Amino acid sequence: MKVTVIGCGRWGSFIAWYLDKIGHQVVLYGRENSKHMIRLQEKRSNGLIEIPKTLRLETDLKQAVLSDVIGISINSQGLRNLVQELRSYHPKHKYFVLCMKGIEISSGKRLTEIIEEGIDSSNKVAVWLGPGHVQEFYKGIPNCMVIDSKHDKAKELLVLSFSSDLIRFYYGDDLIGNEIGAAAKNVIGIAAGMLDGLNLTSLKGALMSRGTREIARLIKAMGGSELSAYGLCHLGDYEATVFSQFSHNRRYGEMYVKGEEYKDLAEGYYTVEALIKLGKEYKVELPICNAVHQVLYNGQQADLELEKLFLRSLKKSFK
């Protein structure tokens, strides 16, 4: 298939590399002035791996949207603007695959909602979620991921076209749960990093147990299936997010509590703001998200907030 990937950062350039590798005709789009695109054009490398010649680099969005399938991997809060831009090219009968995790802060909306509202209804929207480090995929270490969509045929087409020995795709069956779960795991990742930074790594077990619970409650309140919090999109991504040295969110949390400088804010920084809003809207208590939010947005001390969470609660039940 002809596939375009919009967004040429670490994950976007990996997806383009992967889809090229398994035989698709791939275009990788980035803005002309993007530092990632400039490096790709100059060095044919994304800093981790060489980009094969069969993969076409493109900086004209009009050309990029001509493919049948359009993957998108940009920062979540920028999706609405991209959709506005895409609209001007009137894409129709295409498959849009969101390869990104987040929730829009201003609206509390899921990413598929934002794109569906902005484009013609002949297009079908799907998500590609789940665990996996690009560094390990490049080494040939396989993993399982998930594709979900409201449209069964789109889901089947994408799973069949995108599966390989490197990535085994499963069929998602709960778009709300998978999107919220995938976004929320980044916040749990930040909390995990804070525990690491505070020398409380042992509490990551308790964090996993309570983290999944609160996200399960939110998903249920929003109309999804509680069990999705325990699926690939959320708990299944904890190895990558809560434990791995490669996890950007975990590292960000660790550096934050250690007072070290970090270059970029982690995606979970934005997601936690959106989750707090959703928690209020759906009347769901989110103690871990709340603790992370108190620390990052209100300057509360991480050690006190996290100890309160696990070690000083007077409630009888753990959940």
Next chain:
Amino acid sequence: MKVTVIGCGRWGSFIAWYLDKIGHQVVLYGRENSKHMIRLQEKRSNGLIEIPKTLRLETDLKQAVLSDVIGISINSQGLRNLVQELRSYHPKHKYFVLCMKGIEISSGKRLTEIIEEGIDSSNKVAVWLGPGHVQEFYKGIPNCMVIDSKHDKAKELLVLSFSSDLIRFYYGDDLIGNEIGAAAKNVIGIAAGMLDGLNLTSLKGALMSRGTREIARLIKAMGGSELSAYGLCHLGDYEATVFSQFSHNRRYGEMYVKGEEYKDLAEGYYTVEALIKLGKEYKVELPICNAVHQVLYNGQQADLELEKLFLRSLKKSFK
């Protein structure tokens, strides 16, 4: 309170040390010829920490059972024999606290069932479960654990008497779920070690997601609460079991697939045999337990069994 801990291995000697430290009168019992007891008597050390003088070492079981509370930390398959021995001293109105994880292979029984059947009904039986590495507790790194019992007052007494800044106890409310979950986590730990040994560490996310699911199904079929698989006793213990360098079961799985020599069989080796039986009895599919069992008991190849589990399944659903 006067507390005896029966079993002076790594965990038993830690519990005795801990209860002494928080102010109880503690007796640590071990058989006269036990290598652990001999070392304790000779060096006043368990190899990791010095045992304080206030802690009495005892090799006479008759004397040991005089305490009000009797903790037990031995290997699961030996519990029935110990209970036989305890019977001869006719203990009454005592609290027995099982600080151990497992299922009896021959009967498929939970450990509280074995002890309750063997002693006078005036005694109350509880379990002390959850995450924590002795190495980290000795360094002062805190964790959360759980105490469960059919008897609410026993549970409350134990939680209140045993909680401290180092261990925050929560009240369990599902004895079946907590016992099965705690035992089963050792099998997931072996599977995790196998993945590590096969350079498939990334699949530990998928392992956590599917591992909790199958154990949740088993717990439910046995009459417990599905959610317990996601509580402290099981998922909450994954940091310690699935990721930590200190996890005996994880290390055993890793050494097994690498063909390295190991000194002791891990507890999960016995538990998986019991779980397979329970799965048949309650008609619950346990794919991960089954894969571990196929490898350890039937000589199947770990790489094939584990890849089949995650990467080659033709089923649409992940769960």
